[in-house]
Amino acid sequence: METPDKLLTAQFLQHQLQEVIKLLEKQQLEKSLLERAPTTRHELLEAVLHKQQQTRLQEKFAALHPADIAYILESLPLDQRKIAWNAINTHLDGQVLLEVSDAVRHTLISGMAAEELATVAGNLDADELADLAADLPKRAMLKILRSLNSVERSHLNAILSYPDNQVGALMDFGMIAIRDDMTLKAISSYIRKLGKLPSHTDKLFVVDPYNQVKGILPLQRLLTHAPSLHVEQVMVTDFVVFQTDQDSAEASRAFERYDLISAPVVDPDGKLQGRLCVDNIMDFIREKAAEDLLIQAGVTEEEDLFSSVWKSAKNRWGWLLVNIVTAFASTRIIGLFEDVILQLVALASLMPIVAAMGGNTGNQTSMLIIRSLALGQITPANVRRLIKKELALATLNGTLIGLLIGMLSLLLYRDLALSAVMSIAMLINMLVAVIVGLGIPLLRHKFGKDPAVGTSVILTSITDSMGFFIFLGLASLFLIAN
Amino acid sequence: METPDKLLTAQFLQHQLQEVIKLLEKQQLEKSLLERAPTTRHELLEAVLHKQQQTRLQEKFAALHPADIAYILESLPLDQRKIAWNAINTHLDGQVLLEVSDAVRHTLISGMAAEELATVAGNLDADELADLAADLPKRAMLKILRSLNSVERSHLNAILSYPDNQVGALMDFGMIAIRDDMTLKAISSYIRKLGKLPSHTDKLFVVDPYNQVKGILPLQRLLTHAPSLHVEQVMVTDFVVFQTDQDSAEASRAFERYDLISAPVVDPDGKLQGRLCVDNIMDFIREKAAEDLLIQAGVTEEEDLFSSVWKSAKNRWGWLLVNIVTAFASTRIIGLFEDVILQLVALASLMPIVAAMGGNTGNQTSMLIIRSLALGQITPANVRRLIKKELALATLNGTLIGLLIGMLSLLLYRDLALSAVMSIAMLINMLVAVIVGLGIPLLRHKFGKDPAVGTSVILTSITDSMGFFIFLGLASLFLIAN
Numbered sequence: 001m002e003t004p005d006k007l008l009t010a011q012f013l014q015h016q017l018q019e020v021i022k023l024l025e026k027q028q029l030e031k032s033l034l035e036r037a038p039t040t041r042h043e044l045l046e047a048v049l050h051k052q053q054q055t056r057l058q059e060k061f062a063a064l065h066p067a068d069i070a071y072i073l074e075s076l077p078l079d080q081r082k083i084a085w086n087a088i089n090t091h092l093d094g095q096v097l098l099e100v101s102d103a104v105r106h107t108l109i110s111g112m113a114a115e116e117l118a119t120v121a122g123n124l125d126a127d128e129l130a131d132l133a134a135d136l137p138k139r140a141m142l143k144i145l146r147s148l149n150s151v152e153r154s155h156l157n158a159i160l161s162y163p164d165n166q167v168g169a170l171m172d173f174g175m176i177a178i179r180d181d182m183t184l185k186a187i188s189s190y191i192r193k194l195g196k197l198p199s200h201t202d203k204l205f206v207v208d209p210y211n212q213v214k215g216i217l218p219l220q221r222l223l224t225h226a227p228s229l230h231v232e233q234v235m236v237t238d239f240v241v242f243q244t245d246q247d248s249a250e251a252s253r254a255f256e257r258y259d260l261i262s263a264p265v266v267d268p269d270g271k272l273q274g275r276l277c278v279d280n281i282m283d284f285i286r287e288k289a290a291e292d293l294l295i296q297a298g299v300t301e302e303e304d305l306f307s308s309v310w311k312s313a314k315n316r317w318g319w320l321l322v323n324i325v326t327a328f329a330s331t332r333i334i335g336l337f338e339d340v341i342l343q344l345v346a347l348a349s350l351m352p353i354v355a356a357m358g359g360n361t362g363n364q365t366s367m368l369i370i371r372s373l374a375l376g377q378i379t380p381a382n383v384r385r386l387i388k389k390e391l392a393l394a395t396l397n398g399t400l401i402g403l404l405i406g407m408l409s410l411l412l413y414r415d416l417a418l419s420a421v422m423s424i425a426m427l428i429n430m431l432v433a434v435i436v437g438l439g440i441p442l443l444r445h446k447f448g449k450d451p452a453v454g455t456s457v458i459l460t461s462i463t464d465s466m467g468f469f470i471f472l473g474l475a476s477l478f479l480i481a482n
Numbered sequence: 483m484e485t486p487d488k489l490l491t492a493q494f495l496q497h498q499l500q501e502v503i504k505l506l507e508k509q510q511l512e513k514s515l516l517e518r519a520p521t522t523r524h525e526l527l528e529a530v531l532h533k534q535q536q537t538r539l540q541e542k543f544a545a546l547h548p549a550d551i552a553y554i555l556e557s558l559p560l561d562q563r564k565i566a567w568n569a570i571n572t573h574l575d576g577q578v579l580l581e582v583s584d585a586v587r588h589t590l591i592s593g594m595a596a597e598e599l600a601t602v603a604g605n606l607d608a609d610e611l612a613d614l615a616a617d618l619p620k621r622a623m624l625k626i627l628r629s630l631n632s633v634e635r636s637h638l639n640a641i642l643s644y645p646d647n648q649v650g651a652l653m654d655f656g657m658i659a660i661r662d663d664m665t666l667k668a669i670s671s672y673i674r675k676l677g678k679l680p681s682h683t684d685k686l687f688v689v690d691p692y693n694q695v696k697g698i699l700p701l702q703r704l705l706t707h708a709p710s711l712h713v714e715q716v717m718v719t720d721f722v723v724f725q726t727d728q729d730s731a732e733a734s735r736a737f738e739r740y741d742l743i744s745a746p747v748v749d750p751d752g753k754l755q756g757r758l759c760v761d762n763i764m765d766f767i768r769e770k771a772a773e774d775l776l777i778q779a780g781v782t783e784e785e786d787l788f789s790s791v792w793k794s795a796k797n798r799w800g801w802l803l804v805n806i807v808t809a810f811a812s813t814r815i816i817g818l819f820e821d822v823i824l825q826l827v828a829l830a831s832l833m834p835i836v837a838a839m840g841g842n843t844g845n846q847t848s849m850l851i852i853r854s855l856a857l858g859q860i861t862p863a864n865v866r867r868l869i870k871k872e873l874a875l876a877t878l879n880g881t882l883i884g885l886l887i888g889m890l891s892l893l894l895y896r897d898l899a900l901s902a903v904m905s906i907a908m909l910i911n912m913l914v915a916v917i918v919g920l921g922i923p924l925l926r927h928k929f930g931k932d933p934a935v936g937t938s939v940i941l942t943s944i945t946d947s948m949g950f951f952i953f954l955g956l957a958s959l960f961l962i963a964n
Contacts, residue, residue: 014861021863067739075859077867099739188705197702199741202684219701220679223670256768257549257581259681259761261743278760279741285764286738289771290853296778297849298842305854306867309874313882316846316875320883323842327835328890334831335894341823341830348823348830349816352946353809355834360780360805364798367779371772372787377557379496381503385559385788392791393798400795401802408810412817464834 017072020060024080027053057087066092070099073108077306082111093120098128103304105135118143126155127172127274133160158273167251168244170284171265171274174198177207178231180214185227187217200277202261206235212270213241241266244273248284249374255281292452298323319457326461330355333465337472343480346413347472353405354425355467359460361397362433365390366459369441370451383442390434398430417479425471432470433463499554502542506562509535539569548574552581555590559788564593575602580610585786587617600625608637609654609756615642640755649733650726652766653747653756656680659689660713662696667709669699682759684743688717694752695723723748726755730766731856737763774934780805801939808943812837815947819954825962828895829954835887836907837949841942843879844915847872848941851923852933865924872916880912899961907953914952915945 030049061069061084069088073081073096085108088096097105097120109117117140121129126148133141133156145153155173162168176197178187187204191197204222206215215235225234240258242251242265254260255278265274290302298319303312334341334351341348369386372378378386406423410416436459441451512531543551543566551570555563555578567590570578579587579602591599599622603611608630615623615638627635637655644650658679660669669686673679686704688697697717707716722740724733724747736742737760747756772784780801785794816823816833823830851868854860860868888905892898918941923933 013858017861018863065740071739071858074857075861075864077864191705192707195706197705200743201702202743219705220683222705223673223679223701224677225674256761256764257553258547261682261684261760278743278764279738282738282760282764282767285767285771289767289774292771293774293778293853294849296775297845299846299849302853303850305850305859305864306871309871309878312871312875313878316843316879319846320839320842320879323839324835324883324887324890327838331831331835331894334834335828338827338831342827345820345824346817349813349820352816352834352837353806353813356809356946357802357805360802361798363779364781364801367776367781368785368787371775371784375556376495376553377787379499379557381500382557382559382787389788389791389794393794396791396795397798397802401806405806408806412813464838 013068013071016060016064016068017075020057020072020084021076021080023053023057023060024076024083027057027083028080054087057084058089061088061092066095067099069096070104073100074104074305078107078308081107081306085111090116090120091123094122094124094128094132098124098131101302101304102135103302103307105132107304107307109135109137112140114140114143118147122147125172125174126152127159129156130159130169162244165248166244167242167246167248167265167276168273170248170251170280171244171276172198172280173274174201174277175262175264175272175275176201176204177211177272178204178217180206180208180230180232180235182231183227184222184225184229184231184234187222187231188227200262200279205264205272205275206231207272211272213264213266213272215239216264239263242276243268249288250376251276252281252285252288253376295452295454296456298457322454322457326457326464329461330464330468333468334472337468337476340472340476340480344418344475346415346418347475350409350418350422351468351471354422354429354471355464357401357405357426358429358433358463358467361394361430362437362459362463363456365394365434365437366441366455369438370455373441373445373451378442378445387438390438391431394430394434395427398427401430402426418475421471421474421478425467425474428470429463429467432466433459436462495550495553498542498546498550499557502539502554502566503558503562505535505539505542506558506565509539509565510562536569539566540571543570543574548577549581551578552586555582556586556787560589560790563589563788567593572598572602573605576604576606576610576614580606580613583784583786584617585784585789587614589786589789591617591619596622596625600629604629607654607656608634609641611638612641612651644726647730648726649724649728649730649747649758650755652730652733652762653726653758654680654762655756656683656759657744657746657754657757658683658686659693659754660686660699662688662690662712662714662717664713665709666704666707666711666713666716669704669713670709682744682761687746687754687757688713689754693754695746695748695754697721698746721745724758725750731770732858733758734763734767734770735858777934777936778938780939804936804939805943808939808946811943812946812950815950816954819950819958822954822958822962826900826957828897828900829957832891832900832904833950833953836904836911836953837946839883839887839908840911840915840945840949843876843912844919844941844945845938847876847916847919848923848937851920852937855923855927855933860924860927869920872920873913876912876916877909880909883912884908900957903953903956903960907949907956910952911945911949914948915941918944 027050069092073084076084097108100108114137117136121132121140121144124132129144136144148156159169159171202219204217205213206217208214215237216239217231217235221234221236240254240260240263242254242263244265244267260278262275262277264272265276267273294302298316300315300318303315369378402423405426406419409422410419413419440455440458444455445451509532512535551574555566558566579590582590596619599618603614603622603626606614611626618626630638641651641653684701686699687695688699690696697719698721699713699717703716703718722736722742722745724736724745726747726749742760744757744759746754747758749755776784780798782797782800785797851860884905887908888901891904892901895901922937922940926937927933
């Protein structure tokens with residue numbers, strides 16, 4: 001799909017969205033007016049008007065890039081989205097389905113028949129089909145599988161056989177493989193005969209008779225070297241290859257590090273299996289970043305802005321329920337000290353500070369560790385120095401902030417012993433926070449789990465509970481006459 | 483810089499890191515042994531041994547890609563990092579400086595003389611120099627400016643004149659501009675004469691005599707069309723152009739949406755100013771994602787893993803101090819109700835739950851709004867529907883979770899009135915949380931500010947304070963005999 005518009009700004013997109021909404025609202029208004037009007041020609045008139053608006057919508061969408069249509073659909077409420085979806089030309093439907101978010105895709109697919117979906121899928125490549133496969137109903141998928149030829153079917157099966165987080169699931173098959181005994185001239189005329197290169201082709205892959213990758217031929221070299229030379233003389237033999245079972249996050253870092261546009265993907269025997277391109281890598285990076293942010297905020301997956309209230313509610317319950325459990329746990333700790341609070345009620349006012357500051361400190365530490373783990377910067381060789389540094393930092397910050405908070409509470413309550421307990425509790429809880437903030441991600445990583453998931457929730461529940469326990473415990477030891 | 487290794491995995495990188503550390507530790511060990519040894523040939527021997535190790539280190543680094551060297555430097559503690567940095571060949575220094583994180587760059591540059599920096603910078607392009615400019619000392623920058631020719635200097639000045647968040651600051655000058663009356667054959671021989679294309683060249687830019695961009699010629703078309711054709715007949719006239727003053731985040735979305743590799747950048751008159759490439763866009767996306775995550779965790783900027791404790795401490799104080807202020811504010815609200823707590827001490831145990839659940843709900847809402855704003859999906863046309871939906875959701879979740887929490891506290895305290903107050907306070911605070919979680923990002927966005935910055939801190943402080951106030955206020959009205 002070629003690029004769309006000469007000058008492209010967010011204003012342009014928002015303008016397109018506004019116009020689509022205007023067309024849709026006009027259509028809905030006319031419909032409701034007609035329904036109320038006591039005319040006999042009602043149905044005929046309605047049909048004509050409806051047709052007119054539909055044509056205008058169709059023309060609007062026909063001029064847009066599938067990614068822009070996807071943006072408009074995502075920004076429309078459910079009822080208008082359905083009408084707009086019907087106005088999109090079927091041959092664009094597949095590309096649009098690929099571009100919309102998972103949540104919105106569900107709303108679009110749920111209204112389509114299996115036959116319709118099979119037709120739509122007919123325009124897609126195997127790697128694109130694989131992206132949709134998880135969201136398609138079984139019946140549609142069977143129909144699609146039957147319509148594929150054997151090469152396409154084996155491509156589709158290949159991609160689907162890899163887990164989501166492996167390179168094999170991200171690859172496509174738009175590679176051009178050549179032999180090293182051809183001349184550049186022969187390659188050029190071969191390309192001219194093809195008439196078109198797959199998108200993101202910046203290099204050709206040089207393979208031997210066993211389909212093992214021997215080198216790459218960048219188009220740049222094809223263009224700058226004498227046509228009489230052989231591929232063997234011009235190809236690059238020092239290049240980046242990915243394995244089908246390699247971690248996608250690792251591949252995405254390699255793309256960034258070496259500024260790649262495309263790279264060959266091989267199986268454990270070194271045989272060419274497919275191609276990894278920067279556009280898929282960019283999508284992967286963006287999705288991962290969104291996921292990380294949403295997890296921090298306690299949302300399980302990306303939401304359709306206009307999904308039903310019920311669906312959104314379910315998406316948010318998971319973490320809220322976890323939080324209820326942890327909140328009640330820390331409540332039980334306060335419960336242990338209720339008689340202490342009765343003797344010195346200022347403790348009730350001050351205890352949330354100890355808990356909250358611990359949580360903040362721990363989150364700072366854990367987030368930096370999670371980032372460094374993601375970048376592969378933490379190794380057995382430097383982890384001990386890192387732990388030492390963070391502990392030193394927590395001692396420094398705990399002392400300073402403990403003193404500051406102690407002084408503030410002295411101003412409020414004019415009770416030196418209370419302030420001292422506050423300062424010491426603050427320092428201890430900040431040390432606890434840093435130990436937990438280091439420990440959870442490092443241990444999760446050691447056991448092969450994503451260090452980001454759940455860290456913040458577990459950490460906060462520990463710093464809350466420990467904050468209450470340390471502060472109220474110290475208070476009951478030193479401030480209360482037993 | 484060509485790509486480096488045939489098979490490239492995280493294991494490979496970690497292995498390189500281990501080897502460098504081993505070399506460095508050997509060097510440090512030998513040095514300390516020699517210092518203790520009472521030999522007269524001490525200095526000579528030390529010099530020889532040092533030389534040996536240094537050579538081995540140099541050979542190691544010479545075989546690595548600058549991005550990989552940057553990774554190793556980032557993973558080394560300060561003392562070892564300095565030794566390693568000295569072992570890197572000067573002609574690689576510039577590229578390595580570009581690849582390391584800002585924090586680590588500071589530690590490397592701080593040890594270098596102005597002359598040395600000027601030499602290092604001599605190997606860099608104007609757009610690369612611009613990336614370093616902010617971190618270079620003034621004296622070095624003046625030296626560098628003097629060593630540039632007038633074209634380079636004007637390029638550098640052009641980039642530096644744009645704020646960080648605009649396309650102009652991200653562009654480079656590696657574009658090839660051609661005229662539309664040339665034949666493809668002439669273009670091909672022009673390229674062959676050049677001998678080398680700038681990296682990421684997937685298209686040539688077609689300009690008129692006034693340097694205005696008329697079209698693009700993808701290399702693909704150059705390769706697939708007859709050499710006798712003129713550029714005019716083959717060029718694409720429907721393409722994406724960016725303006726120098728356009729928002730970088732918008733440009734990065736366009737790159738993703740239209741799967742671009744490179745695109746022309748023009749000034750307001752449509753004149754070609756530079757080129758935007760996918761590698762810079764990827765760096766931009768990754769940096770923005772990291773920033774968003776760290777902001778959520780209350781860290782001001784990315785930290786060098788091994789920066790001094792003092793530097794790290796300062797990086798984390800900002801948000802901790804803000805949190806002290808907000809924590810004391812909510813404390814003052816509890817203080818108002820100390821006599822109520824004395825009459826019913828269970829309130830002290832239960833109040834953190836109301837506050838915490840409010841914070842969680844608000845954060846879920848605000849994060850989804852921030853995401854949608856970043857994707858440009860929220861428009862004046864749909865914002866009202868969105869607000870309605872979130873309020874409906876909060877009412878549903880508030881009722882269900884309020885009831886659940888009420889039942890749990892009934893189990894704990896066997897006090898029906900207390901549980902009822904708990905449920906109602908929970909519902910009201912969740913509504914407050916959603917209103918604040920919608921309001922802060924939407925208002926910040928409306929006034930042109932980044933909706934993500936500070937939202938979580940302000941939100942949590944409001945849901946805490948309001949949670950305590952609503953719960954204790956309702957309790958004093960309905961549970962306490964005045």
